[in-house]
Amino acid sequence: MPKDATGVLSEIKKGFISKKLKEGLRGDGRRLDQYREIVIEPNYVPRAQGSALVKLGKTKVVVGVKIESGEPFPDTPNMGVMTTNVEMLPMAFPTFEPGPPNEESIEIARVVDRGIRESKMIDLEKLCIEPGKKVMIVFIDIDVIDYDGNLIDACTLGCLTALKNATYKITPEGDDIPLPVRTHPVSVTMVKIGEEILCDPDLEEEQMADARITVTMTEDGSIRAMQKGNVGSFKIEEIKKAVDISERVGNEIRKRVMG
Amino acid sequence: MGTPSNVKLIDENGLRLDGRGDEELRPIKITTDILERADGSAFIEWGGNKILVAVYGPREAYPKHTQDIEKAVIKARYNMAAFSVDERKRPGPDRRSVEISKVISEALSAAVMIEQFPRTQIDVFIEVIQADAGTRIASLTAASVALANAGVPMRDLVVGCTAGKVEGRIVLDLSKEEDNFGSADLPMAVLSKTDEVVLIQMDGELTKEELYKGMDMILKATKRINEIQRKALSEKYTITQNEGGE
Numbered sequence: 157m158p159k160d161a162t163g164v165l166s167e168i169k170k171g172f173i174s175k176k177l178k179e180g181l182r183g184d185g186r187r188l189d190q191y192r193e194i195v196i197e198p199n200y201v202p203r204a205q206g207s208a209l210v211k212l213g214k215t216k217v218v219v220g221v222k223i224e225s226g227e228p229f230p231d232t233p234n235m236g237v238m239t240t241n242v243e244m245l246p247m248a249f250p251t252f253e254p255g256p257p258n259e260e261s262i263e264i265a266r267v268v269d270r271g272i273r274e275s276k277m278i279d280l281e282k283l284c285i286e287p288g289k290k291v292m293i294v295f296i297d298i299d300v301i302d303y304d305g306n307l308i309d310a311c312t313l314g315c316l317t318a319l320k321n322a323t324y325k326i327t328p329e330g331d332d333i334p335l336p337v338r339t340h341p342v343s344v345t346m347v348k349i350g351e352e353i354l355c356d357p358d359l360e361e362e363q364m365a366d367a368r369i370t371v372t373m374t375e376d377g378s379i380r381a382m383q384k385g386n387v388g389s390f391k392i393e394e395i396k397k398a399v400d401i402s403e404r405v406g407n408e409i410r411k412r413v414m415g
Numbered sequence: 416m417g418t419p420s421n422v423k424l425i426d427e428n429g430l431r432l433d434g435r436g437d438e439e440l441r442p443i444k445i446t447t448d449i450l451e452r453a454d455g456s457a458f459i460e461w462g463g464n465k466i467l468v469a470v471y472g473p474r475e476a477y478p479k480h481t482q483d484i485e486k487a488v489i490k491a492r493y494n495m496a497a498f499s500v501d502e503r504k505r506p507g508p509d510r511r512s513v514e515i516s517k518v519i520s521e522a523l524s525a526a527v528m529i530e531q532f533p534r535t536q537i538d539v540f541i542e543v544i545q546a547d548a549g550t551r552i553a554s555l556t557a558a559s560v561a562l563a564n565a566g567v568p569m570r571d572l573v574v575g576c577t578a579g580k581v582e583g584r585i586v587l588d589l590s591k592e593e594d595n596f597g598s599a600d601l602p603m604a605v606l607s608k609t610d611e612v613v614l615i616q617m618d619g620e621l622t623k624e625e626l627y628k629g630m631d632m633i634l635k636a637t638k639r640i641n642e643i644q645r646k647a648l649s650e651k652y653t654i655t656q657n658e659g660g661e
Contacts (some may be wrong), residue, residue, distance in 0.1 A: 160437055172543065224470050258424075259514070259516070259517045260517075262510050262513045262514055262517075263513075263514050263517055263518075265510070266510060266511075266514050270618045273618075274619055274620065284494060366656075369615070377622070378620050378621060378622055379617060379620075379621045379622070379623065379626055380620060381616070381618045382601075382615055382618075383615075383616050384518070384613075384614060384615040384616065385518070385521065387524040387525055388525060388603075388612035389520050389606065389612055389613045390611065390612045390615075391610070391612070392610060392612065392634065395573070395612055395615065396627060399623055399626065400623075403623070408632035
């Protein structure tokens with residue numbers, strides 16, 4: 157029997173979650189700023205140049221990084237290239253359909269991409285082999301294999317691990333060179349339900365959320381990317397609060413996953 | 416992004432490339448009712464931006480599976496004309512415009528009384544004729560005017576602006592050069608009366624203090640831009656001296 161096959165949350169469940177929130181607790185007993193268990197398996201796909209399996213609660217994504225040589229963009233002849241793509245596979249959820257990426261997966265991919273790119277995590281200038289002619293291209297591909305909310309954070313965590321462990325070869329016979337990584341971006345995604353701001357929403361919380369916000373920061377405390385999603389709105393004070401939460405919780409997560 | 420050394424974005428007098436101060440907006444002009452067929456329309460000129468918005472609906476949502484039994488679905492389609500940018504843009508939706516369409520649709524849904532029109536869609540067609548930085552905010556600002564022009568019931572107008580960081584300073588309403596070579600970009604839009612944020616995105620590098628300063632500057636600017644929106648809407652019903660009377 158499919159669970160939540162319609163993608164619609166029952167009124168009973170909504171009532172339960174709202175009631176719990178009034179007691180300062182979440183449906184699954186978490187605190188408002190508490191993440192679900194994070195399990196990361198680095199080098200999950202040895203054939204890729206960098207990879208990771210991320211389990212964020214019941215959400216599971218596989219990140220694979222391929223690094224190949226190619227041509228730079230004409231306006232950045234001295235820089236390598238990175239691209240990010242997210243596949244929301246039909247196996248991950250009853251209503252996900254095969255085919256070209258929909259607007260949701262494009263948004264997720266672009267928010268994850270912006271977080272990594274604006275953090276200058278990869279030193280793209282070091283990936284230039286011959287200016288204007290040959291650079292290394294970092295393809296980040298993400299498979300969503302099981303969906304229980306908060307894909308943005310699961311994907312960003314996967315990229316962090318996969319890129320940190322990635323290596324590349326300039327020629328097939330060449331030596332493995334570690335991918336030059338400078339910063340460690342962590343995204344923190346929150347949703348607003350009623351008056352409360354919750355970190356790491358699961359599927360049910362996402363379904364009843366008024367609005368969503370993601371704040372990606374680096375270890376130096378600077379904000380690198382933000383994105384508001386969903387139909388609802390945030391008060392200015394709530395956005396400031398979200399930034400504070402992101403800084404605090406993001407630092408904790410960075411410590412936890414970097415060991 | 417990144418600052419090439421040969422471009423100086425702020426001069427020794429603290430003025431920007433186009434002569435503006437930190438909190439100065441580019442000229443903004445909005446006109447309504449510029450298209451014959453559409454239920455509502457608006458044209459916005461904001462700096463060098465020229466953007467057309469047409470509204471159709473509420474009308475039956477199609478394909479059927481996109482219908483919402485409780486409310487209308489707002490389908491904004493942001494599109495850039497091939498000739499709107501320096502190098503020809505390949506026509507059709509790319510990943511950037513799909514994302515922008517999504518955040519614009521979501522922002523407008525917060526303002527429109529969508530609950531009054533179950534099973535319908537409201538199409539908001541946005542055509543960027545000429546792009547000059549800040550197109551998503553200019554589009555959204557014009558789109559809410561076009562919706563009001565179409566007579567769609569709304570709680571409030573959506574109004575926005577961008578801020579950014581240029582040579583270490585937080586400035587309002589980035590120009591194209593500042594957008595290209597500045598170090599952060601912060602588009603934000605609010606409901607005009609309540610200041611609730613319905614769109615916010617950021618990329619680049621900002622401290623918390625810089626972010627808050629940018630948000631404050633945008634908030635102040637939205638008051639001025641909202642005046643322009645309201646004026647554009649009421650102008651249609653104003654009888655000018657020459658037309659009135661005998």
